[in-house]
Amino acid sequence: MTSVLLAVAAAAAIFALYVFREVVVKGKRCTSTARLHGKTVIVTGSNTGIGKVTATELAKRGARVIMACRSRQRGEAAVEEVKRESGSSQVVFMQLDLGSLQSVQSFAETFLKSESRLDILINNAGIYMQGRTDDGLGMMFGVNHIGHFLLTNLLLKRLKACGPSRVVNVSSMAHMFGKIDFDFLNTHKALGLGSSTTQVFKIYSHSKLCNILFTHELAKRLQGTKVTCYSLHPGAINTELARNAPNLLHVLLKPLTLMFFKNPVQGAQTTLHCALQQGIEPLSGRYFSNCTVKNLCAKAKDDAAAKKLWELSETLCGLA
Ligand SMILES: NC(=O)c1ccc[n+]([C@@H]2O[C@H](COP(=O)([O-])OP(=O)(O)OC[C@H]3O[C@@H](n4cnc5c(N)ncnc54)[C@H](OP(=O)(O)O)[C@@H]3O)[C@@H](O)[C@H]2O)c1
Ligand SMILES: *[C@@H]1O[C@H](CO)[C@@H](O)[C@H](O)[C@H]1NC(C)=O
Ligand SMILES: *[C@@H]1O[C@H](CO)[C@@H](O)[C@H](O)[C@H]1NC(C)=O
Numbered sequence: 001m002t003s004v005l006l007a008v009a010a011a012a013a014i015f016a017l018y019v020f021r022e023v024v025v026k027g028k029r030c031t032s033t034a035r036l037h038g039k040t041v042i043v044t045g046s047n048t049g050i051g052k053v054t055a056t057e058l059a060k061r062g063a064r065v066i067m068a069c070r071s072r073q074r075g076e077a078a079v080e081e082v083k084r085e086s087g088s089s090q091v092v093f094m095q096l097d098l099g100s101l102q103s104v105q106s107f108a109e110t111f112l113k114s115e116s117r118l119d120i121l122i123n124n125a126g127i128y129m130q131g132r133t134d135d136g137l138g139m140m141f142g143v144n145h146i147g148h149f150l151l152t153n154l155l156l157k158r159l160k161a162c163g164p165s166r167v168v169n170v171s172s173m174a175h176m177f178g179k180i181d182f183d184f185l186n187t188h189k190a191l192g193l194g195s196s197t198t199q200v201f202k203i204y205s206h207s208k209l210c211n212i213l214f215t216h217e218l219a220k221r222l223q224g225t226k227v228t229c230y231s232l233h234p235g236a237i238n239t240e241l242a243r244n245a246p247n248l249l250h251v252l253l254k255p256l257t258l259m260f261f262k263n264p265v266q267g268a269q270t271t272l273h274c275a276l277q278q279g280i281e282p283l284s285g286r287y288f289s290n291c292t293v294k295n296l297c298a299k300a301k302d303d304a305a306a307k308k309l310w311e312l313s314e315t316l317c318g319l320a
Pocket of ligand 2: 023025027028290
C-alpha cells in the first residue's frame, strides 16, 4: 500500500515539475518566420550550448553559417552535427580565439577575404573562469568583452555594406550585479582579481555589464547606417558555462538546474528573436529578455561610462 502511495506521489511530483517547467521556465519562443537564403551569419562560441542551437536554427532558415570557435576539433565536430540537424551544407568552421587579439585579427582577415557578405553577427561566446588572456588581459574581460569589441569593429565595414544588418550581443542578467571600476581596469587590465566563488561571479557580472554598455554606445555610433544592435539575457540555461566552477557548486546547483533552468533550445530563443524579428530596428541598442525588450537600470545605460569604456577598449586592442 505505501509503495503504491509513494509511486503516486512520485508521479505527481514529476508531473508537477513538468507543468512548472512548461508554464514558468520555458519562456517565449521566437516566432519570426524570416528566411535567410543568400545571407551570411557568424556565431561565436557555437560548438556547444546556446551558440550551437542558434547556429542550427539559422542554418535551417537557409543562412550560410560561420561557426567561429576556438577549438578546431570541437568546432569541426559541431559543424558536422549542425549540418546533419539542419539539413544544410552551408555551414563552415573558422578558427577564432577571443582570448587572443592576434587570433581575432586573423579570423577577420580570413573571413573578409573568403566571404562576400555579413548580415548578422552574433557575439555569443562567453567564459566563466579566472585567468589571463594571451594579451595579459583579465580572462572574462578579454574574452567576453574585448575580443568581441575588436571583432565587431573589424567587421563593421562589411556589416554596413550589407545593411540592413545586425549585431547581437549575448549578455546576462548578471550585469545587474556588475560595475566598472575604470581606475582598476587601467592599472590591472582586468575587471577584478581573485578566484573565490563570489569574486569570479562578480567579475563575470562586470564583463556582462560591459556587453550592454557596448551595445548602448555602438547603437549611437551606428545611427544613420543600416546596422542595428541588441543585447540580451538568454535566461538561466543548462549548458557547459559553469564547467570550471567548483564541484560543490555543481552539486548545489543540480536541483536548481532541474527545476528552474531552460534547456539550450529554450535558451536560444531570445538570441533568435534579436537576430530575426522584423520591425525591431527602432529598438537598436536596447536589451531583451524572454523575447521582449526590457528596461535597464541606470548604470547599464550610462552614456559617459559607455563612451569611456569604448575609448579604453580601443586603446587596449590597438584600434585607437
Ligand atoms: N548558461 C546560462 O545560464 C547563461 C546565462 C546568461 C548568459 N549566458 C551567456 O550565454 C552565452 C553562451 O553561453 P552558454 O551558456 O551556451 O555556455 P557554454 O556552453 O559554455 O558555451 C560557451 C561557448 O563560448 C566559447 N568560448 C569560450 N571562450 C572562448 C574563446 N576564448 N574564444 C572563442 N570561443 C570561446 C566556448 O568554446 P569552448 O567549448 O572551446 O570552451 C563555447 O563554445 C555566454 O555569453 C554566456 O555568458 C549564459
Ligand atoms: C515570458 O513571457 C511569457 C509571455 O508573455 C510569460 O507567460 C512568461 O511568464 C515569461 N517568462 C519569463 C521567465 O519571464
Ligand atoms: C557588443 O556590442 C557591440 C555591438 O553591439 C560591439 O561593438 C561590442 O564589441 C560587443 N561586445 C561584446 C563583448 O559582445
